[in-house]
Amino acid sequence: MLNALEVITTVSVGLMVGVEFSVAFVMNRIFNALPEDSDQLARAHGGRMLGAVMPVWYIGSLVLTAAWAVIGWHQHGTGLVVTAGALLILSVIMSLLLLVPINNQGKTWTPENRPADWKEQMNRWDRYHYARVAVIVAAFTLLVTALV
Template sequence: MQDVLAVVTVVVVGMMVGVEFAVAVFVNPIFDRLPNNGGLDARSDGARVLGRVMPFWYIGSLVLAAAWAVSAWGDAGATLIAVGAALLVLSVVMSILLLVPINSRVATWSHSGAPADWKLQMHRWDRFHYVRVAVIVLAFALFAVALV
């Protein structure tokens, strides 16, 4: 059962990392290059869609990691799993304190209702997001090493 939990955790966290990495490295930079501030509508829509899904994904990943850490306690690799789970806790805290407040505002924006500094707010969100991506990539790497 522990092996199944380990594989499911690595797969779920890995897919989350892939989505967040793609948003950081590909999707948002593409949105930023759209003409006529088209990125504003795209980011606003993304904030609404991903803002509904990602909390469940982050918390689900954290629950899986915690369950794996508890079930593996005392085994080889348990420390890696525990540190990976702690990094997921950090990513959730970062999300709640730094990213969600910006994301909640972005979800309400449109061409007619965006603040004058919307691009600066987006760049601030991007910087926080890059750090969060680094944290979850490290967690994923620790889980992958613990799995093998």
């Protein structure tokens, strides 16, 4: 059972890292290159779509990591799993305090109602997102290391 939990947890966190990495380094660059209002419209749509899915994914990954740490408490690598869990907690805190407030505003914007500083707000969201990606990449790396 522990082996299955380890694999499911690692795959779940790995896929989450892949999505968030893609948003940071692929999708946002594509959006920034779109003409006229398309960038803002794409970000608003992405904020609505991923804003609905990612909270479940982050919390689910954290719960799986916690279960791995509890069930495998006396196994080799548990300290790495606990540290990965702490990093995932940090990523949730970062999300709630830094990214979600900006995302909640941005996902309602249209070209007609967006604030004048919308690009600055999106740039701030991007900077916070880069930091969060670094945190979840570190968590994923620790989980993979705990497997070997």
